[in-house]
Amino acid sequence: MTDPKISVTEDELHAYVDNELPAERRGDVEAWLAAHPDDAERVASWRAMAQALHARYDGVANEPVPKRLELERLAQPPRKWLYGTIAASLLAFVAGGGAGWIAHGAAASPSTFQSFTADALDAHRLYVVEVRHPVEVPGSERAHLQAWLTKRCGWDVFAPELGSTGLKLVGGRLLPGPTGPASFLMYESPSGERFTVYTAKASTDKASAETTQMRFTSEANNGALFWADRGVGYVVSGTADRDRLTQVARMVYDQTEKNGG
DSSP states (O other): OOOTTSOOOHHHHHHHHTTOSOHHHHHHHHHHHHHOHHHHHHHHHHHHHHHHHHHHHHHHHTSOOOGGGOGGGGGSOOOOOSSSOHHHHHHTTOOSSOOOSSSSSBOOOHHHHHHHHHHHHHHHHHHHTOSSOSOSEEGGGHHHHHHHHHHHHSSOOOOOOOGGGTOEEEEEEEEEOSSSEEEEEEEEOTTOOEEEEEEEEOOSOGGGOSOEEEEEEEETTEEEEEEEETTEEEEEEEESOHHHHHHHHHHHHHHHHHTTO
8 A cells, every 4th residue: 555655746746747657657656646726726727738738739839840950060160041131131130220129220121020939939849838847947037037037148138027918927948049049038927828029130140130020920820929139039939819919018028128139
């Protein structure tokens, strides 16, 4: 008979939910949960969240990992833009006006816009279905996460506070971007709704230091809003509901601006 007093770790609880727990420990964990209602409630909530995420995203969960997200690219020379030449992409960032929210600034070229949103949406779809390992650094280590990504990426990476939109920082990870490393932050609502913020260097040319206007795209059940500011491109990905996505993206934009993003 299993002993409910045998201690069970957080990792074992997650493994139990994910059906990855060794068979010899399953009885101990079930006995522990029977004797610890708080942990049993947590496990039930994780299972409900997992079911909701799988119901929403299983259509893309089994797709192969996009080549653009293969981590070994970090050790390779920065790739060229997928469409047109680098020079053409850089020229598209020359601003035609002031730095406004949507109405002002230059429009991003199709190649820049498509490259960034494709990378961001691929990463979004790949990681939002993860329950146990959606990020490398948890949101509870916000200061460390920002410092680490800032050091690796080469610009100030800031994780906005999105509590007023009902979202809490899950954490973040480092990814390959169009011209080098990219930062990837994930946020989640109590219902399991997830949004991600993908940030990468648009180019190293001074002509790209202005702001480009925001552009929206949607693909299947996902939407993305892209803009660029001072040579850094941003993509907020999430629901295809443009109003909800704009609410989140605007808060990311406003806080990033205030923090000199």
